[in-house]
Amino acid sequence: xxxRRTRDARLAALGAHLGARRxxxxxxxxxxxxxxxxxxxxxxxxxxxxxxxxxxxxSSDGGRWWFFTSWREPIAPAxxxxxxxxxxxxxxxxxxxxxx
Numbered sequence: 001x002x003x004r005r006t007r008d009a010r011l012a013a014l015g016a017h018l019g020a021r022r023x024x025x026x027x028x029x030x031x032x033x034x035x036x037x038x039x040x041x042x043x044x045x046x047x048x049x050x051x052x053x054x055x056x057x058x059s060s061d062g063g064r065w066w067f068f069t070s071w072r073e074p075i076a077p078a079x080x081x082x083x084x085x086x087x088x089x090x091x092x093x094x095x096x097x098x099x100x
Contacts, residue, residue, distance in 0.1 A: 007055045010065060010078040014053065017085045024050075031055060031070075036092045049092040053084075 011032040015025035024035040035050035051070050055078050058066040065078035069091070076084040 006065065010055045010067075011053065014055075014067065014078075014081055014084055017081050018088065021085070021089070028052065034088060034092070036089075051088075051092065053088065 008027060011027055015027060015032050015034075018034055019025045022037070024033075024037055026033045031052045031054040033050065033052050053075070054068045054070065054072075055065060056068065057063040058074065058077075061077070067075040067078055067084045069075060075087045078084075
């Protein structure tokens with residue numbers, strides 16, 4: 001249970017930071033759903049760029065908590081909220097540019 005509270009607290013902190021940047025955020029079972037309402041999605045079924053960010057210990061970093069994309073791509077250590085937010089802002093923006 002402690003792992004779940006730790007994960008949710010870290011995701012909530014990231015969500016607060018992204019929410020302040022006008023992203024839509026929601027803590028869901030799988031992680032933090034993040035949507036950029038101003039960025040185009042990849043296709044007709046996905047109209048806005050978004051992802052579900054996960055938080056889990058990273059074995060290659062001694063079990064330190066990290067944020068990951070839904071594709072398990074590492075984003076940043078979970079104690080580096082600003083670095084994680086910059087990464088998310090960048091890759092959601094790139095996805096929307098590719099769809100244009």
